[in-house]
Amino acid sequence: MRIRFDRGTLVLEADAGGEDPAQIPGAAWDDEVRAWRVPAEAHRELAVRLADSAVRISDAVVPRRIDGGWQLPALRWYQEAALASWHAAGSRGVVALPTGSGKTLVALAAIARLGVAALVLVPTRVLLDQWARALAACWPYPIGRLGDGDHRVAPITVATYASATMWAPRIGDQFGLVVIDEAHHVGAWCPAEVLEMLVAPARLGLTATPPPELGVLGRRVGPVVYALGIDDLAGDALAPYVLHTVPIELTRDERLRYRELRGRFSAVYSELIRALGGATWYEFVRAASRTVEGRRALEAWRAYRALLGYPAGKRAALRELLARHAGQRTLVFTADNATAYTIARELLVMPVTHEIGKLERAAVLERFRTGEISALVSSQVLDEGLDVPDADVAIIVGGSASARRQVQRIGRVLRPRDGKRAVIYELAVGETTEVEYVRRRRAGLADAQLVAGGFA
Amino acid sequence: MIAALQPAASRPPTAPITSLRLFGPEDEPWIDELLDLVEQSLGEPWRVLLERIEDAALRRSPTQVAAILGALRRVTGGRDERARVARKLRGKVLGHPALDRDARDARIACAAAELGLEPADVEGLLWADLARERPVVLPRGRPAARTLVGFANVDRIQRCMRRASSIELRVWSESTALVRTGARCGLIVVVSRAGSHDGDGPTLLQVTGPLALFHATTVYGRALGALVPLLADHARFTLDIHGDFPGGPRTLRVEPPVLLPPVPLPRSKSPSLIERLARDLERAGCGVEREPPPIACGAHVLYPDAAVVHRGVRMLVEVIGFSTHAYLAEKRARYAAVGQPVVLCVDSTRAAPSSASDGGAKGKNEVTSAVLRFCRRIDAAALMTMIEGLPGQDCS
Numbered sequence: 001m002r003i004r005f006d007r008g009t010l011v012l013e014a015d016a017g018g019e020d021p022a023q024i025p026g027a028a029w030d031d032e033v034r035a036w037r038v039p040a041e042a043h044r045e046l047a048v049r050l051a052d053s054a055v056r057i058s059d060a061v062v063p064r065r066i067d068g069g070w071q072l073p074a075l076r077w078y079q080e081a082a083l084a085s086w087h088a089a090g091s092r093g094v095v096a097l098p099t100g101s102g103k104t105l106v107a108l109a110a111i112a113r114l115g116v117a118a119l120v121l122v123p124t125r126v127l128l129d130q131w132a133r134a135l136a137a138c139w140p141y142p143i144g145r146l147g148d149g150d151h152r153v154a155p156i157t158v159a160t161y162a163s164a165t166m167w168a169p170r171i172g173d174q175f176g177l178v179v180i181d182e183a184h185h186v187g188a189w190c191p192a193e194v195l196e197m198l199v200a201p202a203r204l205g206l207t208a209t210p211p212p213e214l215g216v217l218g219r220r221v222g223p224v225v226y227a228l229g230i231d232d233l234a235g236d237a238l239a240p241y242v243l244h245t246v247p248i249e250l251t252r253d254e255r256l257r258y259r260e261l262r263g264r265f266s267a268v269y270s271e272l273i274r275a276l277g278g279a280t281w282y283e284f285v286r287a288a289s290r291t292v293e294g295r296r297a298l299e300a301w302r303a304y305r306a307l308l309g310y311p312a313g314k315r316a317a318l319r320e321l322l323a324r325h326a327g328q329r330t331l332v333f334t335a336d337n338a339t340a341y342t343i344a345r346e347l348l349v350m351p352v353t354h355e356i357g358k359l360e361r362a363a364v365l366e367r368f369r370t371g372e373i374s375a376l377v378s379s380q381v382l383d384e385g386l387d388v389p390d391a392d393v394a395i396i397v398g399g400s401a402s403a404r405r406q407v408q409r410i411g412r413v414l415r416p417r418d419g420k421r422a423v424i425y426e427l428a429v430g431e432t433t434e435v436e437y438v439r440r441r442r443a444g445l446a447d448a449q450l451v452a453g454g455f456a
Numbered sequence: 457m458i459a460a461l462q463p464a465a466s467r468p469p470t471a472p473i474t475s476l477r478l479f480g481p482e483d484e485p486w487i488d489e490l491l492d493l494v495e496q497s498l499g500e501p502w503r504v505l506l507e508r509i510e511d512a513a514l515r516r517s518p519t520q521v522a523a524i525l526g527a528l529r530r531v532t533g534g535r536d537e538r539a540r541v542a543r544k545l546r547g548k549v550l551g552h553p554a555l556d557r558d559a560r561d562a563r564i565a566c567a568a569a570e571l572g573l574e575p576a577d578v579e580g581l582l583w584a585d586l587a588r589e590r591p592v593v594l595p596r597g598r599p600a601a602r603t604l605v606g607f608a609n610v611d612r613i614q615r616c617m618r619r620a621s622s623i624e625l626r627v628w629s630e631s632t633a634l635v636r637t638g639a640r641c642g643l644i645v646v647v648s649r650a651g652s653h654d655g656d657g658p659t660l661l662q663v664t665g666p667l668a669l670f671h672a673t674t675v676y677g678r679a680l681g682a683l684v685p686l687l688a689d690h691a692r693f694t695l696d697i698h699g700d701f702p703g704g705p706r707t708l709r710v711e712p713p714v715l716l717p718p719v720p721l722p723r724s725k726s727p728s729l730i731e732r733l734a735r736d737l738e739r740a741g742c743g744v745e746r747e748p749p750p751i752a753c754g755a756h757v758l759y760p761d762a763a764v765v766h767r768g769v770r771m772l773v774e775v776i777g778f779s780t781h782a783y784l785a786e787k788r789a790r791y792a793a794v795g796q797p798v799v800l801c802v803d804s805t806r807a808a809p810s811s812a813s814d815g816g817a818k819g820k821n822e823v824t825s826a827v828l829r830f831c832r833r834i835d836a837a838a839l840m841t842m843i844e845g846l847p848g849q850d851c852s
Contacts, residue, residue: 002808002809004778004806004808006666006778006806007642007665007666007778008665008666008667009666009667009669011778011780013780013781013782013808026670028669028670029669030644030666030669031646032644032645032646032783033778033779033780033782033783034780034782034783034786035780035782035783037666037669037670038670039667039670165675166678169642169665169666170642191674191675193667193673193675194675196667197667282702286702289517289518289519295517295518319553319555322553322555323555326552326553338588341583341586341588341589344550345582345583346560347553347554347555347560348549348550348551348553348554348560348563348564349550349551349552349553350546350550350551355585355586355587357539357543359543360543360546360547363547367551372551373550373551373552374551374552374553375552375553
């Protein structure tokens with residue numbers, strides 16, 4: 001049987017007397033090329049099956065080996081343990097370590113030890129730069145980059161999820177290992193199809209927050225093979241921290257407006273949810289968009305969320321906290337970009353959002369590293385993965401109920417340094433939906449055993 | 457167990473069919489009202505325009521308004537220049553938090569003095585490249601409502617395509633561009649002639665991607681969307697978009713009349729393989745007809761890339777990307793069946809290994825065909841030699 005890679009799949013052609021490709025599990029007929037196909041990720045399984053059946057194969061799919069020359073720092077105990085667990089699981093699976101604990105180094109060591117061409121998938125352009133820099137620092141050959149205007153393929157290539165989706169049909173046979181950074185996004189932001197289109201038998205997922213049910217991540221990458229939480233490493237590989245919840249009160253006018261908007265929304269929401277028989281939020285939005293009342297309710301929802309995003313109380317608290325920690329590197333997190341821009345405009349601090357281009361962002365982060373600027377404000381870009389060394393203070397002005405997002409945000413300031421004690425403030429408006437958000441975030445964190453209490 | 461014996465795209469759709477609602481001439485009056493607001497807001501930030509639109513009560517859903525505004529942004533463009541200025545200003549002005557009014561004003565004033573601007577200008581330009589903050593401009597004057605309708609329709613159809621796992625497209629006129637674009641985007645395009653075979657029936661294009669053979673997937677949505685602008689050239693077509701849309705699996709149908717703008721296709725930076733071959737052949741004295749008309753062959757259609765006239769012999773040329781033996785054999789049989797001599801130029805890096813049958817062969821009606829393997833560039837001299845050497849071709 002002849003096996004060739006084409007557009008993210010393997011094309012199977014029968015030789016005289018060989019196994020009929022029609023009998024291969026999962027094979028599908030392609031009328032265009034007049035042949036049978038299986039997804040590229042089935043390569044290893046297919047090769048094993050054919051070898052077991054003593055079928056002679058002509059396999060044109062052979063991922064490249066890569067040269068040595070790695071210069072890696074020594075791994076810490078938990079990084080070695082994570083790598084050993086991953087190897088023991090057949091070089092497939094997810095390593096879950098807290099933000100700032102050095103997941104990247106685990107992946108670099110995995111690539112070096114396997115010695116095969118590797119593709120690293122990352123969610124954002126910021127992370128693309130960061131990974132390319134990290135790889136270039138310890139491997140002497142050119143690093144490929146796919147995304148943010150680059151399309152250079154090399155034996156070790158970093159690609160954004162979006163670019164990988166476009167490129168996987170062309171280069172899916174070139175890599176023996178795929179590393180998925182922020183692997184909890186597999187199945188959503190990172191389409192599962194990208195992994196289907198890659199031959200790579202070795203797969204390493206990295207995340208600080210593995211989903212409770214792995215689902216598609218488990219099927220395409222493997223199970224969680226090693227996991228540690230913040231508390232396992234706090235005071236060791238991570239800085240100790242204290243988390244303060246700062247209660248905020250609305251002004252009288254704000255409170256009245258909040259109640260009015262919330263009331264307008266709740267009336268329609270309860271009615272529609274009852275009528276729809278327990279619909280999801282998405283279904284509610286869809287149904288509400290069809291009526292004038294529904295649209296008004298959605299407008300009210302948006303308006304009260306904007307109000308809670310940055311009311312006068314948060315404004316004052318933020319100024320006070322920034323003054324208290326003047327000179328310390330501080331990250332300010334908001335619920336949305338509009339609030340991030342409002343804060344940036346008011347306090348003349350740099351926003352880091354998806355609208356800020358690559359060069360400007362790199363320059364800003366460099367200025368932050370050197371201490372030339374001491375505060376950055378962001379809604380989402382700073383949430384995940386971004387390597388911001390030595391940030392000491394995080395001020396969470398707004399966010400969602402997501403515990404996962406909270407862990408990612410907290411992790412931004414836990415990079416260890418001698419004598420460092422990170423401080424995290426969470427601003428929450430009392431007697432509003434934000435109280436429930438805080439409760440759910442805490443519950444989620446406690447469930448995940450990622451935070452050891454100590455809320456002040 | 458066999459997952460699927462036929463491509464998903466060729467399976468009879470069981471999902472209900474609904475017509476996709478697009479913008480039409482009836483929308484032009486409210487779009488004109490919206491454009492009035494745009495003109496009133498010239499020079500002001502986009503967020504001011506958005507607030508005006510919200511207050512104006514255009515009696516249209518936010519989605520519809522957003523679609524037209526998206527088309528407007530596409531028509532106006534011009535972000536780059538503003539981004540350069542804003543970036544420079546942000547580098548000078550933004551830094552440590554300015555925690556009181558005086559500190560803030562002093563910093564703005566300092567930057568303004570350095571750049572020879574007024575403080576108010578600095579405030580305005582600081583964010584001039586952000587979507588909601590950039591000023592409203594109409595560099596080419598007020599666009600026609602109909603132009604925005606066209607762009608919004610392209611966007612609407614492409615958005616639906618992004619949720620599609622396959623499409624079926626029936627066209628009653630030239631289908632070559634559609635087939636070639638689909639192939640260039642890495643899609644599987646199965647072409648057949650529907651209805652009568654005398655030329656009146658439509659050409660049916662079943663378009664999907666390789667993974668869609670195994671399960672429904674939206675991963676080819678963007679590639680499928682590349683076909684949409686080409687529909688502007690077709691007076692008559694039926695586009696069925698199969699996918700899992702809100703409310704469950706459905707087929708969305710698009711049929712004329714539909715306003716679509718003639719969107720120029722992105723030009724390739726380097727000449728295509730066939731274009732380079734054509735130039736080489738012309739330099740060598742051959743006549744070359746680029747993209748000759750498709751040839752109907754029973755229920756199938758053949759799309760030669762060129763017709764080459766060398767020493768009085770006319771030979772079709774088709775470039776083949778990925779191929780199997782069965783595919784090549786079938787292709788040659790079809791050309792033979794319609795009585796057209798052909799050289800199939802096969803990419804050796806993506807083709808099945810060469811076989812004894814690659815050379816010249818006579819098919820039905822004594823028509824010849826051959827396979828010319830190439831790597832990166834098709835050798836024009838080799839092609840001419842092959843034409844001369846094919847059995848039945850008298851090139852003397």
